[in-house]
Amino acid sequence: MGKSMYSCEQAAKLSSQAMEQPPGPWERMLLHAHLMMCKRCANFTHQIAFLRRAAHKVPEAFEKDGD
Amino acid sequence: MQDDKDWAKSLEAHRKYLQRYALFHLHDAALAEDAVQDTLIAALAQSHRFEGRSQLRTWLTAILKHKIVDLVRKRGRGLPANTLSLDENDSSDASFTSKGAWIDPPAEWGLPDAALESQQFWRVYQECCRLMPQRYGLVYSMREVMDLSSEEICKKLNISTSNLHVILFRARLRLRACMTRNWFGTEHG
Numbered sequence: 001m002g003k004s005m006y007s008c009e010q011a012a013k014l015s016s017q018a019m020e021q022p023p024g025p026w027e028r029m030l031l032h033a034h035l036m037m038c039k040r041c042a043n044f045t046h047q048i049a050f051l052r053r054a055a056h057k058v059p060e061a062f063e064k065d066g067d
Numbered sequence: 068m069q070d071d072k073d074w075a076k077s078l079e080a081h082r083k084y085l086q087r088y089a090l091f092h093l094h095d096a097a098l099a100e101d102a103v104q105d106t107l108i109a110a111l112a113q114s115h116r117f118e119g120r121s122q123l124r125t126w127l128t129a130i131l132k133h134k135i136v137d138l139v140r141k142r143g144r145g146l147p148a149n150t151l152s153l154d155e156n157d158s159s160d161a162s163f164t165s166k167g168a169w170i171d172p173p174a175e176w177g178l179p180d181a182a183l184e185s186q187q188f189w190r191v192y193q194e195c196c197r198l199m200p201q202r203y204g205l206v207y208s209m210r211e212v213m214d215l216s217s218e219e220i221c222k223k224l225n226i227s228t229s230n231l232h233v234i235l236f237r238a239r240l241r242l243r244a245c246m247t248r249n250w251f252g253t254e255h256g
Contacts (some may be wrong), residue, residue: 007163007166007167007168008163008167008168008169008172009162009163009167009168010167012162012163012236012240013232013236016232016235016236016239017232017236019235020217020228020231020232020235021217021228040169040172040173041173043173043174043175043176044173044243046176047173047176047179047243047246048239048243050176050179050180051211051239051242051243051246052211053180053183054183054192055207055208055211055212056211056212056214057183058091058189058192058193058212059088059128059212061087061189061193062084062087062088062091063084064186
């Protein structure tokens with residue numbers, strides 16, 4: 001694995017980690033470079049962000065079905 | 068000021084909500100019942116602490132979160148021991164080849180936010196959360212549903228930040244794959 005380019009696994013892992021703490025400038029640049037070229041990882045990044053939005057709404061579902 | 072009986076009654080009105088909340092995180096009806104019972108008892112004793120600045124349900128949920136985390140810690144529930152022994156190179160749920168390429172590359176989900184309005188979507192979502200291995204599912208739901216901070220979770224479960232990141236990454240991979248198989252990759256999505 002080259003040091004200057006991320007594999008999909010590295011990019012996906014960093015996308016997930018970036019939701020917890022902001023990556024350093026170098027990592028962020030490599031990640032962006034990867035996401036610009038790789039639709040698969042871009043999809044993954046959008047989808048895990050969506051899953052977080054959904055998770056925040058989960059408690060609303062507990063209010064439904066009779067209460 | 069409400070008297071004790073009214074207070075107990077207004078707490079009772081939230082029991083079902085609290086039970087669903089606890090069950091979602093604990094996956095165990097008896098444990099969930101314990102957490103809710105502890106919460107309502109604590110709330111009964113602490114009526115003077117509720118200042119009416121927040122909604123009663125919000126206040127009760129905050130107590131419940133603590134009770135859930137306490138129960139998890141006390142009973143182990145596979146944490147933190149199993150989490151600590153988590154093998155960083157565990158390939159049992161591999162999403163990538165040995166060279167780091169996607170085995171099953173993520174396709175587009177279209178405009179997923181429309182699904183948030185569908186009751187059926189929520190059933191699938193909850194089922195996918197339930198199907199996650201406990202050690203991933205609980206950390207994921209503490210982070211994303213309880214909305215506890217990373218620092219708080221690491222401290223409470225006594226795990227390292229990098230461990231937390233690995234667990235959350237694996238949980239997200241699984242949940243994403245499950246939602247693709249059962250929702251977005253089907254006629255719903």
